[in-house]
Amino acid sequence: MTAAIAIQGLEVVFDRFRALKGVSLEVREGESYGLVGESGSGKSTLLRAIAGLAPVASGTITVNGKTLGKTRDKPFYRDVQMVFQDPYGSLHPRQTVDRLLQEPLAIHGIADGEKRIERALDEVGLGKGFRFRYAHQLSGGQRQRVAIARALILEPSILLLDEPTSALDASVQAEVLNLLEEVRRRRKLTFLMVSHDLAIITHMCERLMVMQNGEAVETLTASQLIGHRVSEDYTRNLLRASEGFVRA
Amino acid sequence: MSGDTLLEVDDLRVTFPTRTGLVQAVRGVSFSLGRERLGIVGESGSGKSQTGRAIMGLTPPQAEVSARKLAFDGIDLLSISPRERRALRGNRIAMILQDPKYSLDPVMTIGRQIVETLRTHEKVSKAEARERALAMLQAVQIRDPARVFDLYPHEVSGGMGQRAMIAMMLITGPELMIADEPTSALDVTVQLDVLKILDKLVAERGMGLIFISHDLRLVSSFCDRVVVMYAGKVVEQIEASELRDAQHPYTRGLLNCMPRIGFERHPLPVLDRKPEWAA
Numbered sequence: 001m002t003a004a005i006a007i008q009g010l011e012v013v014f015d016r017f018r019a020l021k022g023v024s025l026e027v028r029e030g031e032s033y034g035l036v037g038e039s040g041s042g043k044s045t046l047l048r049a050i051a052g053l054a055p056v057a058s059g060t061i062t063v064n065g066k067t068l069g070k071t072r073d074k075p076f077y078r079d080v081q082m083v084f085q086d087p088y089g090s091l092h093p094r095q096t097v098d099r100l101l102q103e104p105l106a107i108h109g110i111a112d113g114e115k116r117i118e119r120a121l122d123e124v125g126l127g128k129g130f131r132f133r134y135a136h137q138l139s140g141g142q143r144q145r146v147a148i149a150r151a152l153i154l155e156p157s158i159l160l161l162d163e164p165t166s167a168l169d170a171s172v173q174a175e176v177l178n179l180l181e182e183v184r185r186r187r188k189l190t191f192l193m194v195s196h197d198l199a200i201i202t203h204m205c206e207r208l209m210v211m212q213n214g215e216a217v218e219t220l221t222a223s224q225l226i227g228h229r230v231s232e233d234y235t236r237n238l239l240r241a242s243e244g245f246v247r248a
Numbered sequence: 249m250s251g252d253t254l255l256e257v258d259d260l261r262v263t264f265p266t267r268t269g270l271v272q273a274v275r276g277v278s279f280s281l282g283r284e285r286l287g288i289v290g291e292s293g294s295g296k297s298q299t300g301r302a303i304m305g306l307t308p309p310q311a312e313v314s315a316r317k318l319a320f321d322g323i324d325l326l327s328i329s330p331r332e333r334r335a336l337r338g339n340r341i342a343m344i345l346q347d348p349k350y351s352l353d354p355v356m357t358i359g360r361q362i363v364e365t366l367r368t369h370e371k372v373s374k375a376e377a378r379e380r381a382l383a384m385l386q387a388v389q390i391r392d393p394a395r396v397f398d399l400y401p402h403e404v405s406g407g408m409g410q411r412a413m414i415a416m417m418l419i420t421g422p423e424l425m426i427a428d429e430p431t432s433a434l435d436v437t438v439q440l441d442v443l444k445i446l447d448k449l450v451a452e453r454g455m456g457l458i459f460i461s462h463d464l465r466l467v468s469s470f471c472d473r474v475v476v477m478y479a480g481k482v483v484e485q486i487e488a489s490e491l492r493d494a495q496h497p498y499t500r501g502l503l504n505c506m507p508r509i510g511f512e513r514h515p516l517p518v519l520d521r522k523p524e525w526a527a
Binding site for chain 1: 292435439462463464505506512515
C-alpha cells in the first residue's frame with residue numbers, strides 16, 4: 001500500500017528550542033493514525049509542520065508521493081485540511097457560517113459553491129438553518145461541526161486533526177467522534193489525529209505513535225495498546241494514568 | 249446542628265440578570281456535606297461551578313443568591329456581613345481553581361502569596377510565616393521548597409503551580425475545601441500526582457471536600473459521593489461505589505459516552521437529551 005504521509009527525520013526548531021528531534025513516521029492511505037503525548041511532546045508541532053505552520057529545520061515530508069518544499073501550493077491544501085482544537089478560536093467571529101464555508105471555495109476557484117455548502121452542512125449534521133448564523137450563536141459542538149464542514153468542503157483526502165474534541169463536553173465529544181468516523185468511512189479519508197487522551201486515540205485510530213520531548217517513544221497498533229503489549233515504561237505510565245485515580 | 253454536618257445547602261438558587269431577562273444558573277440545589285469527599289459533576293452550563301462559588305461567596309455582584317438554608321458549621325452564610333464572610337473565606341473555607349496560570353498572582357513570588365494568605369488570617373511573625381509556608385510546600389511534595397518559594401508563577405510548570413495553589417489553600421487549615429476542576433488543565437500523569445497529594449492531605453486533616461468536575465469517571469474514583477447536575481438542578485445523588493447502578497439516564501449517558509480502552513463501541517453511544525430532565 002502507498003503511504004499517504006511519509007516523514008523522515010523531521011526536525012523543527014523554534015529559535016534554539018528543538019521541538020521535534022528527528023521524528024519519522026508513515027501513514028498509509030486510508031489509515032487513521034494517532035499521535036499521543038503530554039503537552040510539550042511535539043505532537044501538535046508535527047501536525048503543524050505537515051500543514052506548513054511550523055519551521056522545518058531538516059528532514060523530509062512526503063504527502064501522496066510528493067515531497068514538500070518550504071511552501072505549500074494550492075493543490076496541497078485541497079488535498080490536506082486541518083481541524084483545530086478550539087472551535088471558539090478557529091472560526092471568524094464576524095463571518096456567518098455561509099461566509100466561512102465560501103472562503104475555501106473562493107480561494108480555490110470552485111464554482112458550485114451553493115450546492116457544496118448545502119451538502120457540507122448536511123454531512124456534518126447541521127441543517128440549512130445554521131447557514132446564516134454567526135459562530136457565537138452556536139454551541140461548542142456545533143462550531144466544531146462547522147470547522148469539520150469547512151475542512152471537508154474541498155474534498156480533501158487527508159485530514160489533520162489537532163485535539164478536535166478536547167474543548168468539548170464528554171457527550172458532545174462522542175457526537176463529534178462519531179461524525180469523524182462516519183465521514184472517514186464514507187469518503188475513505190486518511191486521518192492523522194493528535195490527542196493527549198489514549199482512550200480517544202485507541203477508539204479512533206488503527207496505529208499510533210507515543211511521543212515525549214519531541215521524540216517518538218514507540219509505535220503501536222491499537223490492539224497492542226488495548227492488550228497492554230507495550231514495551232516502554234512511559235507508555236505504561238500513560239496507560240495507567242488513563243485508567244483514572246486509584247487510592248493507594 | 250449535628251457535629252458531623254459541615255455544610256448544609258437547601259434550595260440554593262443563583263440568578264443572573266441578562267438582556268433577555270433573568271437566567272437561573274442554579275435552580276434549587278440541595279445537599280449536605282460532612283467530613284467527606286463529595287463530587288459535583290455536570291457539563292458546561294450545568295451550574296456546578298456557580299454552586300461552588302455561591303458557597304464560597306464569590307458570585308458576581310450582579311447575580312443574586314438565595315437559599316432556604318446555606319449554612320457552614322451552623323453559620324448562616326447568607327445573613328452574615330461581607331466582613332465576616334471574608335474572615336471565613338481562605339481561612340475555614342478554601343477554594344482551588346482550575347488553572348494555576350490564571351489564578352496565581354503573576355507579579356508576586358509563590359512564597360509571598362502563601363505568606364500573604366497565612367498572615368491575612370493569623371497573627372504570625374514573618375519568620376514563622378516563612379517557616380510554615382516552606383513546610384507546606386514540602387507537604388505538597390515540592391522537592392526544593394526554598395527554591396520554589398522565590399519563584400514567580402510563570403517560572404514553574406502547571407503541576408508545580410497547582411501544588412503551590414494547594415499549599416496556599418491548605419496553610420490556614422481549612423475545614424472545607426472546594427476544588428473547582430483542580431486538575432483539568434494538567435497532563436494526565438501530573439493529574440494523578442496532584443490528586444494523590446490532595447487525597448492524602450484531605451484525609452490527614454479530616455477536611456470536607458467538594459470536588460467539582462466535568463469528568464464523571466475521575467470524580468467517581470476520587471470521591472465518596474457524587475452529585476450529578478444538569479441545567480442547574482441535581483438530577484441524581486449517588487454513592488460513588490454504586491455509580492454503575494445509576495438510575496438517571498443522564499448519569500448513565502455521561503458514563504457511557506466516553507471512549508474506554510478495551511471497550512470498543514462504534515459508534516459511541518450519545519446522550520439523547522430529554523426536555524423533562526431540565527424541568
